[in-house]
Amino acid sequence: xxxxxxxxxxxxxxxxxxxSTREVVSEIVFNTSMxxxxxxxxxxxxxxxxxxxxxxxxxxYGITPDMESSRPWTDGFIVRELSRIPSNFRCEGTIQDFLxxxxxxxxxGIDTRALTKILxxxxxxxxxxxxxxxxxxxxxxxxxxxYATGDVVTKVTCDTSSxxxxxxxxxxxxxxxxxxxxxxxxxxxxCEVTIYPAHTKAEKILSSNPDGIMLSNGPGDPKDCGPxxxxxxxxxxxxxxxxxxxxxxxLMALATGADTHKMKYGHRGGNHPVKDxxxxxxxxxxxxxxxxxxxxxxxxxxxxxxFVNVNDGTNEGLKYTGKNIFTVQFHPEACxxxxxxxxxxxxxxxxxxxxx
Numbered sequence: 001x002x003x004x005x006x007x008x009x010x011x012x013x014x015x016x017x018x019x020s021t022r023e024v025v026s027e028i029v030f031n032t033s034m035x036x037x038x039x040x041x042x043x044x045x046x047x048x049x050x051x052x053x054x055x056x057x058x059x060x061y062g063i064t065p066d067m068e069s070s071r072p073w074t075d076g077f078i079v080r081e082l083s084r085i086p087s088n089f090r091c092e093g094t095i096q097d098f099l100x101x102x103x104x105x106x107x108x109g110i111d112t113r114a115l116t117k118i119l120x121x122x123x124x125x126x127x128x129x130x131x132x133x134x135x136x137x138x139x140x141x142x143x144x145x146x147y148a149t150g151d152v153v154t155k156v157t158c159d160t161s162s163x164x165x166x167x168x169x170x171x172x173x174x175x176x177x178x179x180x181x182x183x184x185x186x187x188x189x190x191c192e193v194t195i196y197p198a199h200t201k202a203e204k205i206l207s208s209n210p211d212g213i214m215l216s217n218g219p220g221d222p223k224d225c226g227p228x229x230x231x232x233x234x235x236x237x238x239x240x241x242x243x244x245x246x247x248x249x250x251l252m253a254l255a256t257g258a259d260t261h262k263m264k265y266g267h268r269g270g271n272h273p274v275k276d277x278x279x280x281x282x283x284x285x286x287x288x289x290x291x292x293x294x295x296x297x298x299x300x301x302x303x304x305x306x307f308v309n310v311n312d313g314t315n316e317g318l319k320y321t322g323k324n325i326f327t328v329q330f331h332p333e334a335c336x337x338x339x340x341x342x343x344x345x346x347x348x349x350x351x352x353x354x355x356x
Contacts, residue, residue, distance in 0.1 A: 001131055003107040005078060008125040008144040010137060011118060015109035018082055019099025021131050025147050026050040026075035028127040029290065030116045032269030036336020037095070038063060041072040041104075044156035044177030045246065045288045047219040048149030050076030050129060051268075054116050059095040062086030068179040068335055072098070073156060073219075076129045077106035078115070105129045123264045124290060152219040153177060153228070153247075157198035166192035169352045172210040174198060176218030176228070176247050181333040185345045186214065190354075199227065202234035212241040212352040215248025217331065222250035222260050222291055229255045241324035243348040246289055249327035253293045253318065256302050263314070266290035267329075270337030273310035274317070274330055282310055285330035286337025292329065293318065324351045 003017035007028065030052040031040055037058050040051060051074050060083040077099060086094055099106055107129050119125065126144045128135075156177040164183055168190030173183055176198045183193045196205060198218070205213065213235055222229075225247075232255040235242060244252045250260050267287040275282045293315045295305055300321070307317030307328060317328040326348075332341040 002133060003129060003131050004133075004135065005107050005110060005115070005127055005129055006135065006137065006140060006144070007118070007127045008141070009122060013107070013110040013115060015107040017131050018079070018096055018106040018108045019077060020103045020105045022103065022105050023128065023130045023132065024050065024076050024105050025126065025128045025143050027124060027147070027149060028052065028078070028119065029124055029266060029268055030054055030112075030119055031288075032271060033336050034270075036270065038066050039068045039336045041074050041077065041098075042067040042069045043179055043288060044069050044073045045217050045219045047073040047152040047156050047177065048075065049219075050074060050078060050127065052078035052112050052115055054112055056080040056112065057083060059083035060086055061088035062091035063093040063095065063098050064088065064090040065092065066335070068181065072102050072104060074104060077104060078110065078112065078129075079106070079108050080110065080112045082108040119265050124266060149220045151224055153198050153225055156219060158195060159197065161194060161196050161200070164193040164195070166190050168192065169211040169349060169354045170194070171212045171214050172196060172205045172208060173214040174200065174205070174216060174248070176216050176225075176251070178216035178218070179331070179333060179335060181335040182214065182216055182245065185333045185342065189345060189349055191349070200231070202231040205235065206238055206240065210240060211354070212243065212348060214348075215242065215244035215252060215327070217246035217248065217288070219247070221262070222247060222254055225251055236323070236325065239324070241348065241351040243344070243351070244327035245331060245333070246329060249318065249329050250291055250293060252325070252327050253303070256320070257299060258303070259294045259297045260291050261294060263290055263292050267309070270334075272330065274307045274341070275310050277306055277308060283340040284338045285316075285341055286334045287330045289329060
C-alpha cells in the first residue's frame, strides 16, 4: 500500500506503508543511531514525535528483549528500507508486526537522507503520515501548523510508585519518562531505587529520607512542566544530592532561574561528542533532545557549565555552586549508544557518600 509523508512546508515523500495504516500528525525528527531502533521506539522521550532513522537498513535483527519501557511511544516510524526477514538469536518477531500490534503508522522506501537534510536546513517541522492518495494539502496544512506535543510528561510517567530493591544507597527517581536503564544503572551499583510519578510532591519524596534524588529524561517542552518545576525548586533547596538527565537537567535549570529554548533540529543519536570542562576529556554520548539550556542567562552564583557539545557548542551539563547537584543533557545510561559516560552514576554514588 502506498503511503505519504507530508511536511508542513509542502514537501511530500511517497513510499510504502508499514505498521498501522491509520493517519497521524506529529513532529518529525531524525535519529542518527546505526543500531538500537527498538530502544528508540520505546524511549518515552519520543512521545509526540515521529522518528526518521537515518541509517538506511532498519529491522535486520528484529525485535529483541531491549525495550526501554513497557510499550513504544513514537507517533510514527520512517525508514529507508525495512528488513522484513530478521536474523538474530535473540529475535522475538519483526518490526512490522510490532508496529501493527501497537498501532504505530510508518512509511518505508523514502529518501531519508533528503528528509534529514530538509530538517537540518529548515528545522524540525510537523508532518503527516497517511495512506490517503487523494489528500488535499490545503486542508491538511492547518492541522500540521496547529499540532503541538502538549503535556506529554503526564502521558508517559508511571501511575504509581515502585521499588527496585537494593542493599546500597536509597535513590528517589522522579519519572518524567524515564528509560529503564537509568533505574537499572543505579540498581546494578547496589542502589535501592524508588520510582515516583512525575507529579509527586517534593514533601513526599523528602519525607522518605532518600540518600539521593534522580531526575529522569522525558519528552516535550520543559516550560510546559510548570507545577513540576515548582516541586524541583523545593528539592533544590534541600541538601539531598541530586543527579539529573536530559529533561531533568532542563527542569532543574528552569527551577533555579535559568532559561531554555528550542533547538533548530535537536540532538538525537548515539554519536554526539561532549567535553568535560573539568578534565578536558571528550566522550561520545547518546542523546535525544530538542531543547537546550541557555548558558548566556546562567547565574554563575547558581550553576556553571560542566559539559559542552563539541559539534555546536551548546550546553551539555551543569554543576551547581555550593550544592551536591550536577546535571547532564546527554544519556550516561546509553541504550542505545555508547557507555562512555556511565561513570557519572559512580560520581552520583560518591556524592551520596557511597563507594563506586
